[in-house]
Amino acid sequence: SAVISQKPSRDICQRGTSLTIQCQVDSQVTMMFWYRQQPGQSLTLIATANQGSEATYESGFVIDKFPISRPNLTFSTLTVSNMSPEDSSIYLCSVEDRHGDSGANVLTFGAGSRLTVL
Amino acid sequence: DAKTTQPPSMDCAEGRAANLPCNHSTISGNEYVYWYRQIHSQGPQYIIHGLKNNETNEMASLIITEDRKSSTLILPHATLRDTAVYYCIVRPYGTSYGKLTFGQGTILTVHP
Numbered sequence: 022s023a024v025i026s027q028k029p030s031r032d033i034c035q036r037g038t039s040l041t042i043q044c045q046v047d048s049q050v051t052m053m054f055w056y057r058q059q060p061g062q063s064l065t066l067i068a069t070a071n072q073g074s075e076a077t078y079e080s081g082f083v084i085d086k087f088p089i090s091r092p093n094l095t096f097s098t099l100t101v102s103n104m105s106p107e108d109s110s111i112y113l114c115s116v117e118d119r120h121g122d123s124g125a126n127v128l129t130f131g132a133g134s135r136l137t138v139l
Numbered sequence: 140d141a142k143t144t145q146p147p148s149m150d151c152a153e154g155r156a157a158n159l160p161c162n163h164s165t166i167s168g169n170e171y172v173y174w175y176r177q178i179h180s181q182g183p184q185y186i187i188h189g190l191k192n193n194e195t196n197e198m199a200s201l202i203i204t205e206d207r208k209s210s211t212l213i214l215p216h217a218t219l220r221d222t223a224v225y226y227c228i229v230r231p232y233g234t235s236y237g238k239l240t241f242g243q244g245t246i247l248t249v250h251p
Contacts, residue, residue, distance in 0.1 A: 025182075054237040063226070063241040064183065113182050117237055120185060127173075128239060130182025 023048050023118045025131035033137045039102045042134045044114030049094035051117070054128070055087070058111040067112075070097045104138045111135045143227045148246040151221075157214040159245050161227030164208040169231050172203060174212045176223040177244070183226065186212065190232075217249045 024047040034040050044053065055067040067087055068078045076089040090098045101108050111133040118129040144162040151157040163172065173188040187194055187201045189210070194201045200213040214221055226244040 052237055063243050064239075065241075066238055069237055115182065115237065125185075125188055127185035127188075128175075128183070128237060130184070132180070133182050 027131040
């Protein structure tokens with residue numbers, strides 16, 4: 022399975038500032054996915070990042086608020102811009118992967134980046 | 140994707156089998172049932188998936204009813220490390236695997 026590293030693992034940010042989260046994968050992948058998990062809630066897909074093209078955003082998420090970069094096949098960044106307390110969440114990076122034994126196409130997730138906005 | 144319904148929480152004694160139900164009464168013929176779990180402070184982890192036959196792997200077993208309207212994830216010998224939120228997800232085969240719709244899941248607590 023792919024191994025995903027996210028930085029930072031957690032941060033405390035001031036209202037109005039921006040923070041960039043990095044996601045590094047140990048293998049080349051076509052698509053990378055960014056999810057958000059608000060406190061006590063389930064996961065919601067923010068956007069899909071393909072290398073060499075603009076990210077595709079889900080309903081309710083816009084590029085100005087969550088700009089994404091995908092400079093190569095192993096790396097992506099998500100920026101949370103002009104943060105407010107409502108942006109306090111865990112942000113997770115994920116990739117499509119093949120499950121070792123079954124060969125099934127599954128999602129592998131990073132451990133997440135926990136942001137607290139004051 | 141078809142909607143799923145899971146109990147919000149369940150308890151299980153360590154060493155006993157944990158049986159987690161999922162209702163997906165509107166499932167379509169080309170939709171698979173996937174199970175993921177999320178241990179505290181970690182990202183979700185794939186457990187198992189199936190279409191209509193029962194499936195077993197090193198982590199769990201998946202029992203799907205004949206009409207495919209419900210399924211049960213079985214952890215045969217639960218340990219304290221199995222305490223997590225378990226998500227049942229239904230999605231069509233062949234679509235982007237990255238776009239998963241997570242419900243609220245079941246919080247499984249395994250106690251000594």
